[in-house]
Amino acid sequence: MERPVMMCMKKILIFSSDYGEGHKQAAHALNQETKVFSEPSQIQVMDFMQLVHPVMNPLFRTMFLKSISKFPSLYGFLYTKTSNLQLSHDMAKWSLFYARKVINYIDQFKPDVIVSTFPFASGCLSGLKSKGFVKAPIVTVITDFAHHRVWIHPYTDQYLVGAKSVADYLMNCGVDESKISITGIPIRKEEHLPGSKPFLKKRFELDPHKPVVLVMAGAYGLFGENMFTVLEEMAELPVQFVIVCGHNRKLYLSLLKKVPSGAINIKILGYTIEIMEYMFIADLLISKPGGLTISEAAANELPMLLFQSIPGQEEDNARFLLQNGAAKMASNPKELMKYLQLLMENKMILVQMKKNMRKLQKRNAAANGMKVILQLAQIGTSMEEVDHTAFVEQTTY
Incomplete structure (x- = not known):
């Protein structure tokens, strides 16, 4: 035997x-x-x-x-x-x-x-x-x-x-x-909760009929003082914002104070283990272009709006995304709002960016x-x- x-x-x-x-x-x-x-x-x-x-x-x-x-x-x-x-x-x-x-x-x-x-x-x-x-x-x-x-x-x-x-x-x-x-x-496993995007939006207390913009704000000061000035403009857009501060407790508390009263379309989070779920339901991601973030966004076919890229590898990463048509890049808060309005009003641009991001998936x-x-x-x-x-x-x- x-x-x-x-x-x-x-x-x-x-x-x-x-x-x-x-x-x-x-x-x-x-x-x-x-x-x-x-x-x-x-x-x-x-x-x-x-x-x-x-x-x-x-x-x-x-x-x-x-x-x-x-x-x-x-x-x-x-x-x-x-x-x-x-x-x-x-x-x-x-x-x-x-x-x-x-x-x-x-x-x-x-x-x-x-x-x-x-x-x-x-x-x-x-x-x-x-x-x-x-x-x-x-x-x-x-x-x-x-x-x-x-x-x-x-x-x-x-x-x-x-x-x-x-x-x-x-x-x-x-x-x-x-x-x-x-x-x-290598990225964390894509373990989405069961159900459709509307189902997940309801679970996260979001309107299932409105687009979601996810903002990864915790990484090395994406939200500087100049970014706080656009919160009021964000509050006026027909879009839901989920701002994730990660482990940046100081930023989390500052945002809670500075978000305009009555701005029901802005949700502030600290650290969350459900970031992949939020990416899954989002229509656009505002973030710095770290390699891990790009890979997670690609896994979710999530177009990116880049802001305040650090000179060096982040600029190289940004160039990679721009060359592949999967992102737009804003150099200041005014440009950020311009691109936000453009992408929310011209869904075909966003759809094409989504297709381009899908091509980057591994x-x-x-x-x-x-x-x-x-x-x-x-x-x-x-x-x-x-x-x-x-x-x-x-x-x-």
């Missing part, structure tokens, strides 16, 4: 970071996806910056976020200046300062595959692998639609990307096509990504035998 084949438990280590919601949420989406796979696996998610700088990380994160909100032009300048630099060599040298912490952590867990949703973790892992300290395959999940070499490292075994344009960029930079999988950016991105990751986990350390020579020559390690 033939004995049953015992499947070996595979260990997956994911390095992420909270220096941007997309890095963290992509890791979370992959983590959640392992629960529905038949292959037995053990997954561990670690904040890379917290691991290497446990004391200073909170300060570093605060400084990073402040620099984006207070000095966006400087951030954009540095981003652009480094976009075409081959950073692998420098990042490999930086990794030596905290290599022991990363190596010890990896040795304790003994992963079959290592995944990174954070570019600096990817650079560190590539540097350590070049020295023989890391044996497992390395998978980098690129969480933007932007083009930047900070993600590209010679000892990365596989890249998971959100669109063909990103794959084309990687190949132009010397990455072999076999190392790239266009899976989409269904089951987290599941497809996890399939690639588990395949590499099965291969395991045999990936050491892959010839990296051609790519290494280009990056001059």
Whole structure:
């Protein structure tokens, strides 16, 4: 009698970071996806910056976020200046300062595959692998639609990307096509409540007969003082606004005070776990163009009206959407109101944007990504035998 084949438990280590919601949420989406796979696996998610700088990380994160909100032009300048630099060599040298912490952590867990949703973790892992300290395959999940070499490292075994344009960029930079999988950016599962959009609108105490504009206001100060001035104009439109403040408690309380009295068409929310449901019922999304937000909007065929994009990857993401006809972009509150009125009065424009957003969909991105990751986990350390020579020559390690 033939004995049953015992499947070996595979260990997956994911390095992420909270220096941007997309890095963290992509890791979370992959983590959640392992629960529905038949292959037995053990997954561990670690904040890379917290691991290497446990004391200073909170300060570093605060400084990073402040620099984006207070000095966006400087951030954009540095981003652009480094976009075409081959950073692998420098990042490999930086990794030596905290290599022991990363190596010890990896040795304790003994992963079959290592995944990174954070570019600096990817650079560190590539540097350590070049020295023989890391044996497992390395998978980098690129969480933007932007083009930047900070993600590209010679000892990365596989890249998971959100669109063909990103794959084309990687190949132009010397990455072999076999190392790239266009899976989409991993997003939280699309678990809509049962029923139609009118049913869900009623559940959320919204008028089922009026359009809904969802505003993602919590991300790094989308609602500045100049945005508060348009609340009264919003209140006069025949549209329902759902403004989500996320974890930004200060903004939530400010909006509650500043929303005009009697403005029954403006609903203010703090943090909600039902953001995908709100996207499902919305007709338009006002937001900054983060990679995760774009992917979630595409999953719901939700056109976007972009506002206050941060110079750097968000501007690149915005360009990606505009080139694909899935968004409009406003640079100030006056333009925002102009586009709002245009899109609400000319439904054919909105319908076409919806169709264009549908073309950007990558269904089951987290599941497809996890399939690639588990395949590499099965291969395991045999990936050491892959010839990296051609790519290494280009990056001059």
